Amino acid sequence: YQRQVKTTGFPIYLDVCITARMGEIMTTRIIGTGSAVPKQVVTNDDLAKIVDTSDEWIRPRTGIRERRIAAAESGTTDLAAEAARMAIEQSGIKPEELDIIVLATSSGDCCFPNGACEVQAAVGAVNAVAFDISAACSGFVFALNTVHSFLSAGIYRTGLVIGADTLSKLVDWNDRSTCVLFGDGAGAAVVRAEGTGVIGLTMGADGTKGDVLKCGGRTTGNFLTGKKPELGYMSMDGQEVFRFAVKTVPEAIKKTLAGSGTELEEIKYFILHQSNYRISESIAKRLKLPMDKFPANLERYGNTSGASVPILLDELNREGKLKPGDKLLLAGFGAGLTWGTTLLEW
Numbered sequence: 001y002q003r004q005v006k007t008t009g010f011p012i013y014l015d016v017c018i019t020a021r022m023g024e025i026m027t028t029r030i031i032g033t034g035s036a037v038p039k040q041v042v043t044n045d046d047l048a049k050i051v052d053t054s055d056e057w058i059r060p061r062t063g064i065r066e067r068r069i070a071a072a073e074s075g076t077t078d079l080a081a082e083a084a085r086m087a088i089e090q091s092g093i094k095p096e097e098l099d100i101i102v103l104a105t106s107s108g109d110c111c112f113p114n115g116a117c118e119v120q121a122a123v124g125a126v127n128a129v130a131f132d133i134s135a136a137c138s139g140f141v142f143a144l145n146t147v148h149s150f151l152s153a154g155i156y157r158t159g160l161v162i163g164a165d166t167l168s169k170l171v172d173w174n175d176r177s178t179c180v181l182f183g184d185g186a187g188a189a190v191v192r193a194e195g196t197g198v199i200g201l202t203m204g205a206d207g208t209k210g211d212v213l214k215c216g217g218r219t220t221g222n223f224l225t226g227k228k229p230e231l232g233y234m235s236m237d238g239q240e241v242f243r244f245a246v247k248t249v250p251e252a253i254k255k256t257l258a259g260s261g262t263e264l265e266e267i268k269y270f271i272l273h274q275s276n277y278r279i280s281e282s283i284a285k286r287l288k289l290p291m292d293k294f295p296a297n298l299e300r301y302g303n304t305s306g307a308s309v310p311i312l313l314d315e316l317n318r319e320g321k322l323k324p325g326d327k328l329l330l331a332g333f334g335a336g337l338t339w340g341t342t343l344l345e346w
């Protein structure tokens with residue numbers, strides 16, 4: 001594992017890590033997982049006290065019973081770092097061995113520094129480059145595929161992929177059509193270029209449908225406009241998102257499987273983004289597969305955006321439900337609009 005410095009005639013330095021296996025095609029294996037959610041449980045009945053809603057409305061339409069909400073003093077980075085520590089501990093590596101950290105979040109605690117750098121400092125991964133990816137509920141899958149690209153190209157050897165969000169800070173708590181759906185959390189995976197692992201992926205985006213699920217940033221307030229900057233809230237066309245998910249995700253899954261010569265029946269679990277149980281049911285129906293292939297935990301956490309796929313993955317892992325050789329299909333979808341899959345062998 002050597003470091004090579006190339007220089008040109010200009011004062012530009014390309015500091016490139018090259019593995020000894022450069023040239024060989026490496027894949028990406030998950031060697032440790034972790035997850036973290038805030039302690040505070042908020043039930044549907046709790047929400048009925050602040051907006052005009054009920055457990056009878058929320059549960060049958062979404063499958064959500066309760067969610068976790070971060071305390072005011074706790075943020076996305078705290079949850080991300082906690083999940084990361086668990087994943088590092090399970091993997092058995094030292095934090096210094098990490099070459100790259102990618103955090104998928106659309107609710108970072110600050111504009112800069114990026115959350116991945118904060119995690120890097122928190123876990124002591126002194127040798128890792130660290131940056132965030134913003135792809136909402138597709139975020140973890142996009143981040144995993146990105147890190148896989150670096151690993152399989154032989155550029156880096158060991159990575160930390162995190163999905164973390166605290167959308168409780170972005171929803172309008174007066175808007176019952178969105179605030180009942182989301183919760184806070186983080187999930188992480190340590191990955192390494194070795195053995196078997198990622199064998200297929202698909203990613204897509206449709207920016208023309210950006211308004212379907214949107215959260216404004218700061219409005220342009222400055223001394224010229226005379227207005228104070230204000231934070232925007234999330235807005236969503238729920239039915240349009242529903243239609244997008246149930247059409248696009250099965251297509252992406254079939255494309256991924258076809259690309260790697262894998263049959264639907266070979267997949268042990270489809271680890272879908274946890275947005276709505278009815279969306280998962282519709283996807284299963286379109287693929288003509290039983291629901292026991294689609295593990296779920298959104299009853300307890302709601303939609304944790306970029307965190308939902310890795311939290312579910314970590315739960316399955318820690319429950320001993322994943323065996324070497326099991327084929328898993330991870331799928332994320334959401335704002336952008338964006339969607340992505342990762343097919344891997346455990």
Ligand code: COA
Pocket residue numbers: 052053054057058061062137176177178180236237238239241242275276303333334335
């Ligand atoms: N409690 C009670 N009533 C509610 C409500 C709530 N939390 N939210 C909306 N309603 C009301 C609406 O005001 C509307 O009332 P009206 O008929 O008097 O106008 C009625 O319920 C139906 O609203 P509608 O938006 O048509 O409901 P729906 O059947 O489409 O279900 C969702 C709404 C959000 C559950 C559903 O569209 C959905 O799950 N979409 C996907 C959302 C998602 O997963 N987003 C994240 C993707 S990453």
